[in-house]
Amino acid sequence: MTIVKIVFHSGSGNTKALAEAVHKGSNQFADTELMEIKSNMITEGRFENKEFLNKLDKADAIIFGSPTYMGMVSGQMKCFLDATSERWMSQAWNSKLAAGFTTSLGLSGDKQSTLSYLVTFACQHGMIWISCDTPNSLFQGKSLEEATNRLSSNTGVMSQVNFGEEFKPTPGDLLTGEALGIRVAKLTKNFNK
Numbered sequence: 027m028t029i030v031k032i033v034f035h036s037g038s039g040n041t042k043a044l045a046e047a048v049h050k051g052s053n054q055f056a057d058t059e060l061m062e063i064k065s066n067m068i069t070e071g072r073f074e075n076k077e078f079l080n081k082l083d084k085a086d087a088i089i090f091g092s093p094t095y096m097g098m099v100s101g102q103m104k105c106f107l108d109a110t111s112e113r114w115m116s117q118a119w120n121s122k123l124a125a126g127f128t129t130s131l132g133l134s135g136d137k138q139s140t141l142s143y144l145v146t147f148a149c150q151h152g153m154i155w156i157s158c159d160t161p162n163s164l165f166q167g168k169s170l171e172e173a174t175n176r177l178s179s180n181t182g183v184m185s186q187v188n189f190g191e192e193f194k195p196t197p198g199d200l201l202t203g204e205a206l207g208i209r210v211a212k213l214t215k216n217f218n219k
């Protein structure tokens with residue numbers, strides 16, 4: 027069975043909602059686990075959870091999700107990513123597949139910077155990055171709420187969420203996340219044939 031892990035950090039739940047949508051898609055075609063980075067896994071600025079990292083060693087694909095904080099991944103996500111450097115030394119994750127998603131408040135919000143960094147991170151590990159190929163369905167006349175990939179992001183999935191607890195990623199953004207999950211699971215299955 028193909029194993030896909032979704033590693034994410036979420037401060038106020040928006041990225042978590044998107045992670046759950048990605049999981050919904052991926053889990054249809056692969057054994058998929060949501061793995062949340064929690065602040066208590068970080069001590070004195072270092073991510074310390076061996077079990078968490080060991081689980082990822084067994085994955086065929088890893089999908090990374092983070093809110094955009096100050097134009098980059100969140101500090102918590104970065105602590106986790108830095109903790110993978112031992113794997114980098116031995117290239118233990120070489121040729122695993124990878125993909126990513128992010129949420130932010132601004133329409134742009136510099137989300138591209140977050141996704142571009144995740145691509146760089148994945149490439150350092152020799153991982154193979156999977157793009158987001160979901161069409162922007164604003165072109166088919168869908169509303170901003172319902173449209174898939176309304177932000178026209180192909181590096182990974184982007185969701186813009188308005189400020190306030192009543193707001194979560196739009197139905198269209200969640201569908202885009204789900205489609206990324208499906209795509210990663212299917213491509214990983216074919217890749218490992």
Ligand SMILES: Cc1cc2nc3c(=O)[nH]c(=O)nc-3n(C[C@H](O)[C@H](O)[C@H](O)COP(=O)(O)O)c2cc1C
Nearest residue numbers: 036037038039040041093095096097130131132135
């Ligand atoms: C410390 C901090 C920095 C942020 N920086 C940005 C930013 O650079 N661009 C942006 O559009 N939104 C920014 N935001 C808003 C978050 O990206 C947005 O609310 C996001 O959906 C939060 O995701 P979460 O609910 O998973 O934590 C920032 C929020 C915080 C708390």
